Amino acid sequence: MTFTTRFAPSPTGPLHLGHAYSALLAHDMARAAGGRFLLRIDDLDQSRARPEWEQQIYDDLAWLGLSWDEKPRRQSDHFDDYETVLDTLRARALTFECQCTRRDIEAAASAPQEGAPLFGPDGRIYPGTCRAKDLSADEATCTRLNMARAAKDLYARFIETGPAFAGDHNLTQRDLTETIGDVVLSRRNMAASYHLSVVLDDAATGVTHVVRGEDLFEATRIHVLLQTLLGLPVPRYHHHSLIRDGAGKRLAKRDDARAIAKFRDEGASPAEIREMVGL
Structure with missing residues (x-):
């Protein structure tokens, strides 16, 4: 059976460094195993999902250098x-x-x-x-x-x-x-x-293989x-450690200061993002 991982963000706000770590780790594990990496849009909550946040998910992940092997699956379908x-x-x-x-x-x-x-x-x-x-x-x-x-x-x-x-x-x-x-x-x-x-x-x-936060x-x-x-x-499950702020609190989507797009706009490179999250 082909080693297959996925990254499944919700389009309810900007992706942050914690998302970057989870997506990069799942992608790296799949590529190292010669397997597949999938992207899923978890838009179950239609009251909060927004098209602009979904588009930013694609933009952020592509900028990080990630590619997915099938058309993204959208829960609302x-x-x-x-x-x-x-x-x-x-x-x-x-x-x-x-x-x-x-x-x-x-x-x-x-x-x-x-x-x-x-x-x-x-x-x-x-x-x-x-x-x-x-x-x-x-x-x-x-x-x-x-x-x-x-x-x-x-x-x-x-x-x-x-x-x-x-x-x-x-x-x-x-x-x-x-x-x-x-x-x-x-x-x-x-x-x-x-x-x-x-x-x-x-x-x-x-x-x-489900790769996600602990x-x-x-x-x-x-x-x-x-x-x-x-x-x-x-x-099989792989629960990884969480990326936290200076106070030890795990990152949330409302923490725009650590949004991937903000780092990108300020001139950071994908390699620097990898370094920030310990990869």
Whole structure:
């Protein structure tokens, strides 16, 4: 199987040095292995995606010297595909409809069981308020995975090659139910959650090695669970260290001072960008 990586930015703001590091690393790994490097535009959130930011993604990456081996995949072109898969999970009784607001979830979680984790890779761990309700799609604000059912008798594992988490990782039912909970698979105003969409996108494009920041390592358990439930290949994962500012805080898109375009406009070269990010 051809070694295939991808870079999947969202067109919601300028790419910064952290994006440059992730894209360059994935590209370099693919080229060193004689494999493929793909570009995906994660424009799932249409309320924030902008054409001008998408164009700047292409411009920034091309300036860095990166090339991709297929036409970029845009998530907004595949909403029907996400819905089809979501319907199969519903038919298997692995989901439930939920009408809880964030305020409802906070209130229900205000008196947690002693020692129980409060937050997981999908945010506040859902307390199960709507799990036993029979809500229609019209009444619901989102569709959630019933984790207890999904994880029952499930054997799932993944291999991590990143320096901080390298090794063979097994998923357990207790781990999934107690530290992740009933994750959101879609919202009323969004065709699929990040977790469901990236799993389906990676499988559709034949990604064999997922290269991304270590802040997403914990979410990998959700992705491997979904891959296993849906009978999809489980890629190898490589979670790299993050590029941080002088105060040790990871970069965000609002940090325009470290935007790739700003360095380019000030006369920096792609080689200098590589040096800045440690490549």
